Amino acid sequence: MSRTTLDLWVGVFVAMGIAALFFLAIKVGSVSGSDIKSPYTLTARFDNIGGLKVRAPVKVAGVLVGRVSEIRYDNERFQAEVVFTVDGRYKFPTDTFANILTSGLLGEQYLGLDPGGEEKVLAPGDVIKKTQSAVVLEKLISQFMFSKAAEGETAPAK
Amino acid sequence: MGGVLRKLGALAINGVWRLGFITRFFWMILLYSGQSFTRLHLTIRELYFSGVMSLLIILVSGLFVGLVLGLQGYETLQRYGASDSLGTLVALSLVRELGPVVAGLLFASRAGSAVTAEIGLMKVTEQLKAMDMMAVSPIARVVAPRFWGGVISMPLLAALFSAMGVFGGWLIGVVAIGVDDGAFWAQMQAAVDFRYDVINGVIKSCVFGVAVALIAVFEGYDCVPTAEGVSRAITRTVVSSALAILALDFVMTSFMFRG
Amino acid sequence: MDESLCYNHRPALQQNLMSEPLVRLENVRFAYGERAILRDISLSIPRGKVVAIMGGSGCGKTTLLRLIGGQEKARSGRVLVDGQDVARLGRDDLYAMRRRMGMLFQFGALFTDMSVFDNVAFPLREHTQLSPELINDLVLMKLHAVGLRGAARLMPAELSGGMARRVALARTIALDPMLLMYDEPFTGLDPISLGVIGQLIRRLNDALGASSVIVTHDIQESLQIVDYIYFISEGRVVAEGTPDDIRNTSDPFVHQFVHAEADGPVPFHYPAGDYATALTGGAA
Ligand SMILES: Nc1ncnc2c1ncn2[C@@H]1O[C@H](COP(=O)(O)OP(=O)(O)O)[C@@H](O)[C@H]1O
Ligand SMILES: [Mg+2]
Numbered sequence: 181m182s183r184t185t186l187d188l189w190v191g192v193f194v195a196m197g198i199a200a201l202f203f204l205a206i207k208v209g210s211v212s213g214s215d216i217k218s219p220y221t222l223t224a225r226f227d228n229i230g231g232l233k234v235r236a237p238v239k240v241a242g243v244l245v246g247r248v249s250e251i252r253y254d255n256e257r258f259q260a261e262v263v264f265t266v267d268g269r270y271k272f273p274t275d276t277f278a279n280i281l282t283s284g285l286l287g288e289q290y291l292g293l294d295p296g297g298e299e300k301v302l303a304p305g306d307v308i309k310k311t312q313s314a315v316v317l318e319k320l321i322s323q324f325m326f327s328k329a330a331e332g333e334t335a336p337a338k
Numbered sequence: 339m340g341g342v343l344r345k346l347g348a349l350a351i352n353g354v355w356r357l358g359f360i361t362r363f364f365w366m367i368l369l370y371s372g373q374s375f376t377r378l379h380l381t382i383r384e385l386y387f388s389g390v391m392s393l394l395i396i397l398v399s400g401l402f403v404g405l406v407l408g409l410q411g412y413e414t415l416q417r418y419g420a421s422d423s424l425g426t427l428v429a430l431s432l433v434r435e436l437g438p439v440v441a442g443l444l445f446a447s448r449a450g451s452a453v454t455a456e457i458g459l460m461k462v463t464e465q466l467k468a469m470d471m472m473a474v475s476p477i478a479r480v481v482a483p484r485f486w487g488g489v490i491s492m493p494l495l496a497a498l499f500s501a502m503g504v505f506g507g508w509l510i511g512v513v514a515i516g517v518d519d520g521a522f523w524a525q526m527q528a529a530v531d532f533r534y535d536v537i538n539g540v541i542k543s544c545v546f547g548v549a550v551a552l553i554a555v556f557e558g559y560d561c562v563p564t565a566e567g568v569s570r571a572i573t574r575t576v577v578s579s580a581l582a583i584l585a586l587d588f589v590m591t592s593f594m595f596r597g
Numbered sequence: 598m599d600e601s602l603c604y605n606h607r608p609a610l611q612q613n614l615m616s617e618p619l620v621r622l623e624n625v626r627f628a629y630g631e632r633a634i635l636r637d638i639s640l641s642i643p644r645g646k647v648v649a650i651m652g653g654s655g656c657g658k659t660t661l662l663r664l665i666g667g668q669e670k671a672r673s674g675r676v677l678v679d680g681q682d683v684a685r686l687g688r689d690d691l692y693a694m695r696r697r698m699g700m701l702f703q704f705g706a707l708f709t710d711m712s713v714f715d716n717v718a719f720p721l722r723e724h725t726q727l728s729p730e731l732i733n734d735l736v737l738m739k740l741h742a743v744g745l746r747g748a749a750r751l752m753p754a755e756l757s758g759g760m761a762r763r764v765a766l767a768r769t770i771a772l773d774p775m776l777l778m779y780d781e782p783f784t785g786l787d788p789i790s791l792g793v794i795g796q797l798i799r800r801l802n803d804a805l806g807a808s809s810v811i812v813t814h815d816i817q818e819s820l821q822i823v824d825y826i827y828f829i830s831e832g833r834v835v836a837e838g839t840p841d842d843i844r845n846t847s848d849p850f851v852h853q854f855v856h857a858e859a860d861g862p863v864p865f866h867y868p869a870g871d872y873a874t875a876l877t878g879g880a881a
Contacts, residue, residue, distance in 0.1 A: 183379065186382065186383060186386050187379075187382060189386055189390045190382050190385045190386050190389065190390060192390075193385065193386075193389045193390045193393060193491075193494065194385075194389075194494065196393075196494075196498060197389075197493070197494025197495065197497055197498055198494070200494070200497035200498045200500070200501035200502075201493075201494075201497045201536075201540070203501045203504075204433060204497060204500055204501060204504075204536050204539075205532050205536055207523070207527075208429045208433065208500075208501075208504055208526055208527070208530055208536070209429075209433070209527065209530035209531055209532040209535055209536045210527040210528065210530065210531065210532065235531075235534065456710075459709075460708075460709075463704065463706060463709065464702050464703075464704065464706040465706050465707075465708055465709070467668065467702070467706065468700070468702050468706035469708075470668065470695075471666050471668065471695055471698070471700045472695065472696075472719070472720050472723070473692040473693070473695040473696045473723075473724065474719075474720075474723045474724075475692075479723075
């Protein structure tokens with residue numbers, strides 16, 4: 181085989197491989213992680229984060245605005261501290277409410293933000309104080325059982 | 339009992355020895371890699387033999403793996419009413435695991451064994467010694483270009499495998515079964531992250547490329563210079579490559595995709 | 598002892614070098630692992646001469662050439678090529694020296710993935726910056742010298758044994774080396790090819806002004822073309838001399854070799870225990 185045909189085949193091969201990489205990057209995946217423009221970080225403290233993971237989505241009104249970047253435990257407050265990065269285009273009032281929610285019944289957990297009515301907005305590095313912890317199924321069930329049991333105890337006395 | 343232990347000990351010592359050899363060999367290759375890039379046609383030739391010649395098997399296998407993933411995935415997902423997530427399932431399994439791993443295994447048996455056989459036969463027929471006597475380093479002239487040919491081919495082949503697999507999953511899911519086209523791609527794009535999933539997959543395939551190429555050239559260069567020695571070396575290339583790929587995959591997955 | 602002295606008297610050194618043999622082995626001992634192959638070899642290859650080294654199969658002839666080429670290192674003793682101790686050379690110096698050596702391997706060792714032309718062009722392309730036209734001319738000249746200019750486009754697999762060896766010879770002389778080493782150039786050849794190769798070796802040596810070593814066990818052919826002969830047995834030089842000396846010698850070893858007798862100083866059997874005990878021991 182002459183060198184030119186060989187070069188041609190190798191050229192075709194490399195071009196195909198790079199095209200496949202582009203296909204994977206653009207059509208299959210989304211460049212979301214790097215798509216956050218001029219990001220800034222905020223922190224929220226929770227009593228319980230349930231199954232929230234690093235890189236979980238941060239959503240406002242169902243729109244993806246950022247991702248969780250770090251989760252750590254605050255040894256003084258005995259709380260979980262969730263650090264997340266949001267797109268610089270979005271601003272949130274200081275009385276914004278942070279919830280840990282679940283998409284669907286068994287889906288992944290994400291951080292949902294409910295903007296409040298304040299004029300002032302959160303600055304980079306600020307801490308969100310109003311939070312609601314994740315709903316933990318075991319707790320929910322035991323609460324339900326206790327209340328049932330309590331009902332059962334009080335009912336005969338009535 | 340003592341005999342078994344002794345054998346085990348000998349096996350372990352031998353293994354450590356070989357690991358030491360292969361590491362030294364790796365440094366030698368890197369040291370002598372200059373020519374592979376200054377005289378690019380040497381490497382291009384090897385890209386042809388390990389890349390272009392593996393193209394067909396990689397594309398066909400990728401397509402079939404995608405078809406199977408599509409069928410099986412749909413079967414399972416539709417029980418939970420989640421058949422819209424078919425794209426996610428197919429793409430994530432391919433990009434993160436199956437693409438790099440299966441392409442790596444195929445590459446080891448198609449291109450790795452051929453490289454071992456070629457270098458081994460050159461050793462048997464004293465071509466390597468003759469080259470050395472002509473003051474041309476066989477590592478620079480024969481080994482390094484084959485190594486780099488493999489290292490460059492592997493990620494490209496893995497990407498082609500994954501792309502072909504996604505296409506196969508789409509064929510089954512969307513064209514044959516009738517999953518919604520928009521949902522298929524949209525769900526896939528929402529779940530597959532470029533940096534997290536695609537880049538990590540590419541890193542995996544690069545590491546597999548280095549491992550397979552290194553094992554293949556080493557086994558060829560190190561083989562006992564007889565017909566039997568070459569055939570053993572080829573077997574070792576395929577077996578060691580497969581083990582290396584699976585072990586490295588486990589290690590990398592546990593670092594990349596946890597939490 | 599007097600190396601520093603010599604450097605102070607350059608004319609003397611020059612003089613010394615010209616009369617100094619190109620290759621000299623001094624009390625060389627070599628073993629593969631525990632197995633001693635060469636026990637105590639001293640010999641020299643004078644400039645411009647063709648020297649044959651003879652001995653039975655497996656007596657270490659190929660090993661000897663590897664020592665001269667620096668592919669193996671002697672356990673003790675020195676191998677001097679053009680005044681330099683081969684075992685002490687660093688990689689770059691060794692490669693510089695090998696460019697001036699040519700070795701014809703026992704089975705040719707042609708590169709099977711290249712045509713005859715590319716095989717012969719290989720050393721030129723690797724070691725020179727010559728233009729493709731010049732390389733083309735040089736390769737055709739070398740191939741013409743071995744009578745195979747017409748076979749330039751063939752692949753090694755398409756050649757007969759004798760042709761392959763001639764191509765390998767053309768490749769060996771591509772860089773006009775000062776030292777030519779031939780490992781069993783006569784084995785497996787028909788009488789005509791054998792004669793052709795023999796004459797080629799002599800002619801090339803004289804035309805290139807090189808020195809040659811032929812390692813062989815073909816005494817009849819060697820006697821016709823070489824200037825000096827060494828016989829090796831059990832790791833030692835057991836006899837030496839010019840072809841005329843050898844023909845007329847009464848040395849029992851040489852006599853056995855020249856007349857191809859099974860009985861003599863060279864045993865037919867590889868060393869083993871007593872035959873009768875081995876057989877009866879096996880039966881018991
Ligand atoms: N690489 C090696 N390792 C161990 N033993 C070897 C090696 N090469 C050759 N030998 C042994 O050394 C002896 C001499 O070999 P060699 O020099 O090839 O002999 P000759 O060329 O005279 O036939 C042989 O008995 C051979 O078995
Ligand atoms: Mg030999």
